[in-house]
Amino acid sequence: MFYPPKRQKNRPFRGSVLIGCCVFVNIFSCERKEIHSYRVAKEQVRETRPKTSNPPARQPSKVTWTVPDGWEKIDKQVPMRYATFITPQNLEVTVAVFPGDVGGLLANVNRWRGQVGLESIEEHELERNAVQISGKNSYVVDIEGLKNRLISTSVSLGDGSTWFVKTIGNSSAAGQIKADMVTFSESFRIVDSTKLEEASTPSVEWKPPATWSIDQNASSMLMAAYVTELGARITLTALGGDGGGLLNNVNRWRGQLGLESKQSVDELNLQIQDGTVVVDLVSLDGLNRIVVGIISLDSKTLFFKLMGSPEATQVALKQFTNFILSFTSVAGNSN
Amino acid sequence: MRRFFTILASLRLTVIVFALSIFLIFAGTLAQVHQGIWTVVDAYFRSLIVTIEFQIFVPKSIATIPGGFWFPGGLTLGIIMFVNLIAAHIVRFKFTKKRMGIIITHFGVILLLAGEFVTGIAAREGNMTIVEGESSNYTEDSRSTELAIIDRSGKEDNVVVVVPDTVLEFKSGELKHELLPFSMSIQEWMPNSFILGPEQNQGKRRGIADSGSANIYAAQPTAVVSGVEGSTVDYPSMYVSFTKNNETIGTYLLSAYLEKPQAVFVDGKTYWVELRFARSYKPYTVHLIDFKHDLFTGTQTARNYSSLVQLLDTERNVDREVLISMNNPLRYAGETFYQASFLQDDSGTVLQVVKNPGWLMPYASCTLITIGMLIQFGTRLISTLRKSAS
Numbered sequence: 001m002f003y004p005p006k007r008q009k010n011r012p013f014r015g016s017v018l019i020g021c022c023v024f025v026n027i028f029s030c031e032r033k034e035i036h037s038y039r040v041a042k043e044q045v046r047e048t049r050p051k052t053s054n055p056p057a058r059q060p061s062k063v064t065w066t067v068p069d070g071w072e073k074i075d076k077q078v079p080m081r082y083a084t085f086i087t088p089q090n091l092e093v094t095v096a097v098f099p100g101d102v103g104g105l106l107a108n109v110n111r112w113r114g115q116v117g118l119e120s121i122e123e124h125e126l127e128r129n130a131v132q133i134s135g136k137n138s139y140v141v142d143i144e145g146l147k148n149r150l151i152s153t154s155v156s157l158g159d160g161s162t163w164f165v166k167t168i169g170n171s172s173a174a175g176q177i178k179a180d181m182v183t184f185s186e187s188f189r190i191v192d193s194t195k196l197e198e199a200s201t202p203s204v205e206w207k208p209p210a211t212w213s214i215d216q217n218a219s220s221m222l223m224a225a226y227v228t229e230l231g232a233r234i235t236l237t238a239l240g241g242d243g244g245g246l247l248n249n250v251n252r253w254r255g256q257l258g259l260e261s262k263q264s265v266d267e268l269n270l271q272i273q274d275g276t277v278v279v280d281l282v283s284l285d286g287l288n289r290i291v292v293g294i295i296s297l298d299s300k301t302l303f304f305k306l307m308g309s310p311e312a313t314q315v316a317l318k319q320f321t322n323f324i325l326s327f328t329s330v331a332g333n334s335n
Numbered sequence: 336m337r338r339f340f341t342i343l344a345s346l347r348l349t350v351i352v353f354a355l356s357i358f359l360i361f362a363g364t365l366a367q368v369h370q371g372i373w374t375v376v377d378a379y380f381r382s383l384i385v386t387i388e389f390q391i392f393v394p395k396s397i398a399t400i401p402g403g404f405w406f407p408g409g410l411t412l413g414i415i416m417f418v419n420l421i422a423a424h425i426v427r428f429k430f431t432k433k434r435m436g437i438i439i440t441h442f443g444v445i446l447l448l449a450g451e452f453v454t455g456i457a458a459r460e461g462n463m464t465i466v467e468g469e470s471s472n473y474t475e476d477s478r479s480t481e482l483a484i485i486d487r488s489g490k491e492d493n494v495v496v497v498v499p500d501t502v503l504e505f506k507s508g509e510l511k512h513e514l515l516p517f518s519m520s521i522q523e524w525m526p527n528s529f530i531l532g533p534e535q536n537q538g539k540r541r542g543i544a545d546s547g548s549a550n551i552y553a554a555q556p557t558a559v560v561s562g563v564e565g566s567t568v569d570y571p572s573m574y575v576s577f578t579k580n581n582e583t584i585g586t587y588l589l590s591a592y593l594e595k596p597q598a599v600f601v602d603g604k605t606y607w608v609e610l611r612f613a614r615s616y617k618p619y620t621v622h623l624i625d626f627k628h629d630l631f632t633g634t635q636t637a638r639n640y641s642s643l644v645q646l647l648d649t650e651r652n653v654d655r656e657v658l659i660s661m662n663n664p665l666r667y668a669g670e671t672f673y674q675a676s677f678l679q680d681d682s683g684t685v686l687q688v689v690k691n692p693g694w695l696m697p698y699a700s701c702t703l704i705t706i707g708m709l710i711q712f713g714t715r716l717i718s719t720l721r722k723s724a725s
Binding site: 034 | 395396472487489491492493494495496497498499501502510512514529530532535539540546548550551555557558598600603605616
C-alpha cells in the first residue's frame with residue numbers, strides 16, 4: 001500500500017469517527033439474546049416422534065433390497081426399527097434407519113463396542129475396526145466381544161439417513177452370515193416412495209363427520225387426521241402385518257399418557273366391539289384420554305386414534321365409533 | 336491530538352494489522368477442521384478477541400496440546416484497519432487529480448470493511464420449509480435453536496415463551512418467566528447429539544427423561560459439525576426439569592431431532608414444550624402452490640427447481656403469485672427468497688430467506704476498487720508511455 005508523505009490539516013470530524021467506532025463496537029459486543037415471549041396464530045398439536053432425517057428431508061426414503069437365501073422376515077416392529085430377519089443360524093438381523101449419521105462412524109463403533117462389553121477406541125484406531133464396503137460412507141464393522149460377536153453394517157444412501165444392518169450372537173454363527181449381511185447391505189436401493197405408498201396403502205374410502213375438520217398439519221405417515229370442534233384429534237394409520245403388535249402399541253399409548261407399561265396382553269383390559277379391538281386409556285391426572293380402535297384389513301392393521309381432553313373425546317366418541325364402523329363395512333365389501 | 340492521529344495513520348500499523356489478519360485467517364481456517372464454519376466465523380472473525388487453541392496447529396493423532404493464546408479477533412483488526420485507513424486520509428492525503436485513483440480504491444476498501452460490518456450486525460437468514468398446498472409464515476435458522484414453551488389455551492393466539500440456545504448453553508440455575516407458572520432447570524445441554532431408540536435407551540446409556548412422550552428415547556452428545564463436513568447441521572438436545580413450588584413436574588428429553596412438542600401439565604393447564612430451530616415469524620404468509628423439479632430428458636440430472644408461491648401480506652395489501660427458481664429469487668420487504676432445497680419426493684420446497692441491508696455494499700466496493708485501480712494504473716501507464724515517447 002502506498003501513502004504519499006504529504007500531510008493534511010486536522011479535520012473536525014475526527015472526533016465523530018472515533019465516537020462512531022466506539023458506538024459500533026459497543027452495539028456489536030452487547031448483542032445478547034434473552035428469554036422473551038410473543039403471540040402467534042394458532043397451530044395444531046401433533047404427536048412427538050423423532051424426525052426421520054435431516055431437514056429438509058423429513059422422512060427416510062423407502063428402500064428395496066435383496067434378501068439372502070434362508071433369511072425369514074418376521075413382524076417384530078419396534079420404534080426406529082425398519083425390519084427384522086431370522087437367519088438359518090437362528091440369529092436375528094435387524095435393519096434400522098436413523099436420521100443423519102447418528103454421531104458418525106466412530107460414535108457408532110464405540111456404541112457397538114459398548115454393547116459387547118468393550119472399551120471405546122480412538123479415531124486413529126477406526127481403520128482396524130471398520131472396513132469400507134461398496135457405496136459412499138458405507139462400512140462393515142466386526143467386533144468380537146467378551147461374550148458375543150457383533151457385526152453391523154452402516155449404509156449411507158445419500159438421502160440424509162443412515163441404515164444399519166446388525167446382528168449380535170455366537171461368534172461362529174455371526175461369522176457365517178457376515179458375507180450375506182454385506183451383500184444384503186450393498187443391495188439397498190432408494191425407490192420412488194410415492195409409488196410404494198400407493199401400492200401398500202389399502203384401497204379404502206371413508207367419509208368423516210361434517211363437524212370434523214381436516215388437520216392440515218398432520219404427518220404424512222398418517223392416512224388421515226381430523227380435529228373436532230372441541231379440539232379432540234382423530235388419526236388414521238395403516239401399518240403392515242399386526243402393526244408392531246398389540247402389546248407394543250398399547251404400551252406406547254400408555255407411555256404417551258404417562259402410564260406404566262403392561263407385561264402381557266392379558267393385562268390390557270381390551271374391549272371388542274363389532275370386530276374392532278378397542279383400547280380406552282386415561283392419564284393419571286385425568287386430563288387426557290386416548291381411545292383407539294384397531295381393525296385388520298388387506299394384511300394391514302388400521303389404527304383409529306381419538307385423543308384429547310376427556311370432555312372433548314367423550315363428545316366425539318359416538319361419531320368416532322360410527323366412523324370406525326363405516327370402515328369395517330368397507331373392509332367387508334372389499335373382501 | 337495530531338500526534339494521536341499520526342500514530343493511527345502509521346504505515347507500520349497497517350503492515351502489522353495485515354500480518355495479524357493473515358495469521359487470523361490461517362488459524363480460523365485450521366479451526367474449521369473441528370469446529371462449525373459459523374462457530375469459527377463468530378469466534379474468530381466477528382469477535383473482538385479470540386482464544387486460539389494450540390491444538391488446531393497439531394493433529395490430535397500426533398500430540399494432545401492443551402491451552403491456547405489470546406489474539407485480536409476479526410472485529411478488532413477490521414476496526415483498526417478501518418481507523419488506520421481513515422486516519423491516513425485525514426493526516427496525509429490531499430485530494431488531487433493525481434491521487435484520484437488511490438482515493439477511490441481506498442474508499443472501496445473502506446466500503447468493503449463497512450459492508451462486512453453491516454452484514455455481521457444486521458444480516459439474518461433462515462429457511463422457510465413449505466409442503467405443497469400448505470403455507471408458512473416463519474423461517475427457521477438451522478444455526479441456532481430455542482426452547483419454546485407454548486400456551487395454546489387462548490382462543491385465537493398461542494402465547495410462546497422462547498429461551499434462546501445462548502441462554503440454555505450457559506444457564507446453570509433456574510429459568511423463569513413471568514408468563515410461566517413453573518421454572519425450568521437444564522440438566523444437560525448437548526450442542527450436537529444423536530438419538531437412541533427405545534432398544535438402545537438401556538443400561539448405562541439410559542436417558543434421564545422420566546416424563547413426556549419422548550421419554551422412551553435418549554440423547555447422546557456428539558462432536559459439533561465441523562466446517563469440513565458439508566451442509567450438515569448440529570442437532571442439539573437437552574434434558575430439562577420442570578419444577579413448581581420445589582416439586583418436580585418431570586424431566587423431559589427435548590431435541591431438535593424431535594418433530595413435535597411435548598405436553599407439560601401444570602395446574603390443569605397444558606403447556607407444549609419443544610427444542611426447535613430458532614424461528615423468526617414474518618408479517619406475511621407464503622403459500623406453496625406447486626413445486627417443480629425438472630430433469631433433463633431421459634436422465635436423472637436436475638435441470639431446474641422452481642416454486643410457484645402465493646405471497647399474502649394483509650398489512651401491505653399484497654396477494655400475488657410468484658415463481659421462484661434457482662436464478663430468479665423473489666425480493667420482498669427487504670428480504671430475498673432463494674430456491675434452496677426441496678423435500679423428499681418433491682413434496683415441498685425449502686426457500687432460503689435472506690435479509691441483508693448491506694448486500695449491495697460488496698458490489699459497490701468492488702466496483703470502486705476496480706475503477707480506482709484502473710485510474711491509478713492507467714494514469715501511471717499513460718504517463719510512462721508519454722515519457723518514453725518523448
